[in-house]
Ligand SMILES: C[C@@]1(CC(=O)O)C2=NC(=C\c3[nH]c(c(CCC(=O)O)c3CC(=O)O)Cc3[nH]c(c(CC(=O)O)c3CCC(=O)O)/C=C3\N/C(=C\2)[C@@H](CCC(=O)O)[C@]3(C)CC(=O)O)/[C@H]1CCC(=O)O
């Protein structure tokens with residue numbers, strides 16, 4: 001069973017030499033990372049669920065129109081009053097009227113209702129279907145085009161857990177399990193490799209072609225050679241220049257031991273030999289394994305396979 005879960009979790013890769021066509025297990029959600037900067041979003045309701053929606057929308061730099069009679073949840077009122085977020089929010093202090101409302105769903109990229117009124121949520125949903133606008137209605141999951149999930153952010157790293165609507169609280173518990181087991185500096189590694197990629201693209205710009213393929217092959221091998229933990233060293237501008245000058249320019253893959261004029265420490269040597277990094281070896285790796293296995297089990301359970 002676990003092989004079925006794993007196979008389905010990974011798409012075909014450029015590296016797969018043998019033909020491998022994992023079975024399709026339908027019924028999943030398409031997990032995406034929406035880029036919403038300055039996009040108009042309609043949020044109906046001003047309670048606790050709306051306050052959570054607002055928090056994530058503000059972090060995505062969206063522009064949010066909230067329709068809800070006051071008093072609002074205190075955290076929503078806080079964001080409206082706060083000069084750092086107030087310009088991103090338009091608050092209409094009144095009930096939403098659905099079909100009769102002068103606010104039209106077609107003027108928004110996404111619509112969300114978080115209200116204690118099933119009939120109005122259903123009507124909003126119908127309006128959105130007519131206008132082909134994606135909608136989340138917090139009180140009627142089967143009507144949602146998309147679900148929220150338990151989320152965690154560490155700098156550029158973002159993880160969302162979905163249980164397909166089965167157990168939102170268990171999703172949050174799995175999120176906390178992952179959080180506890182992530183290395184504390186994982187975001188530095190991602191920032192480091194991001195800076196190296198950006199510098200490489202300056203030297204080798206453009207899309208596709210031979211250069212594009214070489215760039216991807218080099219980045220893949222450098223990433224695998226350095227490993228997640230040591231990627232944080234690419235935050236050092238000099239080290240980036242060195243690996244690009246001595247490595248990329250002659251299409252060589254240089255590891256941590258080949259740079260900085262230093263011989264490797266014994267820990268680095270072990271890490272390279274084992275092809276792993278210190279935090280995956282201990283309880284962290286085990287915990288993460290448990291987290292993903294649990295998620296797989298939950299999804300399979302939803303599909304009636306357990
Ligand atoms: C993950 C999270 C994200 C978020 O909302 O941002 C989220 N719910 C969270 C918490 C939570 N929600 C509820 C409880 C009370 C305990 C309980 O019922 O279990 C708790 C626990 C708590 O509050 O701690 C009640 C509840 N939830 C839904 C309904 C309607 C229904 O099921 O009919 C009812 C009322 C049921 C009733 O009346 O009995 C529906 C949905 N909730 C989802 C997401 C979507 C599926 C997510 C998935 O696939 O896993 C989905 C389908 C639609 C959506 O909201 O997009 C967030 C945790 C964030 C965090 O802690 O970080």
Ligand SMILES: NC(=O)c1ccc[n+]([C@@H]2O[C@H](COP(=O)([O-])OP(=O)(O)OC[C@H]3O[C@@H](n4cnc5c(N)ncnc54)[C@H](O)[C@@H]3O)[C@@H](O)[C@H]2O)c1
Nearest residue numbers: 045046047048049050067068069095096114115116138139
């Ligand atoms: N997705 C989730 O995580 C989750 C969690 C708990 C509950 N829910 C569902 O979401 C719904 C909202 O939950 P809540 O805890 O935020 O409720 P809440 O009672 O705190 O807030 C409801 C809000 O809707 C507003 N409202 C009511 N009628 C309105 C209208 N016509 N126009 C505009 N605003 C209107 C109210 O003024 C209030 O601000 C619940 O009914 C529940 O079914 C979802």
